[in-house]
Amino acid sequence: MIEENYRKVEEKVRAAAVRSGRQPEDVTLIAVSKTKPLSDIEALIRIGVREFGENKPQELKEKYDSVSQPVHFHQIGHLQTNKVKYVIDRAVLIHSVDSVHLAEQIQKEAEKRGLTTEVLIEVNAAGEDTKFGVSIDETEPLVREIAKFPNIRIRGLMTIAPFVDDPEENRAVFRAMKQLLLDIKSQKIDNVDMSVLSMGMTNDYEVAIEEGATMVRVGTAIFGERNYDI
Ligand SMILES: *Cc1c(COP(=O)(O)O)cnc(C)c1O
Secondary structure: OHHHHHHHHHHHHHHHHHHOOOOHHHOEEEEEOOOOOHHHHHHHHHOOOOEEEEOOHHHHHHHHHHOOOOOEEEEOOOOOHHHHHHHOOOEEEEEEEOOHHHHHHHHHHHHHOOOOEEEEEEEOOOOOOOOOOEOHHHHHHHHHHHOOOOOEEEEEEEEOOOOOOOHHHHHHHHHHHHHHHHHHHOOOOOOEEEEEEEOOOOOOHHHHHHOOOOEEEEOHHHHOOOOOOO
16 A cells, blocks of 8 residues: 555656656655654565655654664754754754754764764745745855854755645745755855755645655655544
8 A cells, every 4th residue: 555655656756757857866755754653664665665754853763773674764854953863873864954053963963973964954935934944045144154064064955835735836936946956056165065955745746846856755645644643
C-alpha cells in the first residue's frame, strides 16, 4: 500500500520534472514520515527509498537510531536551539534555518563535532503570520550573515506554501522562490551554492516541480493521513 503510493508519487515527480525540461534525477522525493511508525519507513527502505523527512528533532533521532540500515533523514520542521543537538550529526540537511541565533547554535554544535552542516534557509514566501521563516526581503541579508559561519554550508532555500484548495494558487509563490534563489545565486556569496530549492508537499508538489523545485517533501500522499491524537 505505502509502497504503491510511493511509486505513484515517484511517477508524478518524474513526469513533472520532464515537463519542466529537467531530468527526473534532478528532483529528490523526500518521504515525510513524521508521526508514522518505523515499520512504514522499513517498508519503503525495502523498495530502495533512502530519503525521509521528519519535523520533530527527537523523533528524527529515535528513527535514525532505530532503522535497519543507514538512510538519509531531513530535518524539515522548525528547529529550536536546544534541539540542535539531536539532529546535528543525524540530519543530512536542515531545511528550516531562519535566524542567525539558530545558525549560531548549529555552528557551535557542528564545530564541537568537527562537522560541516548543510542547511537551507526557510522563507515565508507568502508572508503568512502563522509560519516560520524569513520574508523574501530578509533572505539575502540572512544568507550573507549565516555564510560567515565556517561549519555551516548553505545549499539553498525552502518554503512551505499556503494551504490552498487549488495548487495553481501557489504557482506564483513557487515562481517567486525560484527567482529569489537565482538572484542570490548570482551574488556568488562564498560558502553558498543555492542549488537546492525545497518546496512542494502532497497538495502542490507537481506545480512546485514545474516551477523549479529540486526537493519535494511528501507525507500524506505516501503514508496516508496523520493522526495527531495518538
Ligand atoms: C508535514 C510536512 C510536509 C508534508 O506534508 P504533506 O501535506 O503530508 O505532504 C512537508 N513539509 C513540512 C515542513 C512538513 O512539516
